Amino acid sequence: MRFRLALVALLLLSACGSGAYVQQGPSDALRAYARALQEGRVDEAYRLLSDEARRSMSLEAFRRAVKENPEDVQEIGRAIARPAADPVVTATVTVPNGEEIELVFEGGKWRLDAAAVDLYGQSTPRQALVGFLRAFERKRYDVILRYVPDAEKEGLGGLGGGAGEGSAPGEGAAGEGAAGSKRADAAQLTPAKLKAAWEGAQKEQMQRIVQAIKAALPTATIEETGDSASMAYGAGGTVAFLREHGVWKIRDF
Structure with a gap:
């Protein structure tokens, strides 16, 4: 099993660096590699690997692995000889x-x-964060609302929870009749409310947060777990992401 995984990994590495991919289609390279393995032309198979793959395993080690695992080699050859479609x-x-x-x-x-x-994409957490930062820098508060989860748009806390004026988080959810409707409208997050908060009382705080996120982003690791993701930044800060309706949004930072 260890040899099989290593050989598959080497093959995948070759997809990124082998000259064969420039001169022929990916499926042609796969078939050539499979035939070389099945016909015992080990040196030829080795030459189809990328420079990085060959650095990770010498020709001698490759020959030895093929010789010691003939059944695995044949199985791999059969599996990749006829791919369903070009990768x-x-x-x-x-x-x-x-x-x-x-x-x-x-x-x-x-x-x-x-x-x-797509300047304001949301297909990945990183793309969503980059789009959010771009919208923030351009003061596109209408665009920023795209990155706010539904619950926060209703004034229930999180990213936009502090942007409401004169309303407690979630107050509208408990109201009844016309009064409840008015409170719900007051809690609703809008571009104007974001602008008032982030260019007013929260301006310095938002500037510090944004600068810290921008400094961390180029090398930061974003951890994904199902429909949630997180990215650490600064001195203990965390950007929390949520996938909602098939796109990534920013729950908190």
């Missing part, structure tokens, strides 16, 4: 501000993924 080869580049740009290898060339033109 999609992608690369992720992190730019200095922490934003991740996805590229796709198509027709022998690297092309930018559609997300590269």
Whole structure:
């Protein structure tokens, strides 16, 4: 099992660095590798691996692994000889501000993924945070509301909980009739309320938080667990994410 996992890992590494991917399709490279293994042409199979893969395992070690695990080698060869479809080869580049740009290898060339033109994307926690920061810098409070979970939009606390004026968190939920409706409207988070809070009493606090997040983002690790995610920043700060309606939002920071 250890050999099998190592060999599969080496094959995946070769997808990112082998010259074969520039000269032929991914499926052609997979089939060539499978045939070489099945026919015992170990040195030829080894040459199909990327520079990084060959650095992690010498030719001698590769020969020995193939010789000592013939059944596993044949099984791997059969499994990858006929892929269902060409695999999609992608690369992720992190730019200095922490934003991740996805590229796709198509027709022998690297092309930018559609997300590269989505300034306020929400497909990943990192993309949501970058979009939020961009909206904050441009004072696009209408856009910022996209990143606020539904509960916080209703004034129940979290990201927008302090932006309401003269209403207690969740007050509207307990009201009845016309009075309850008015309280619910008062608790509703709006771009105007965010602007008043974040350019008013909370301005310095928000500036400190945003600067700390921006400083941490380029090297930060975002931990995902189901529909929740978190990213540590600064001296004990944490950005909490929530996936809602299929997109990522910022629950708190």
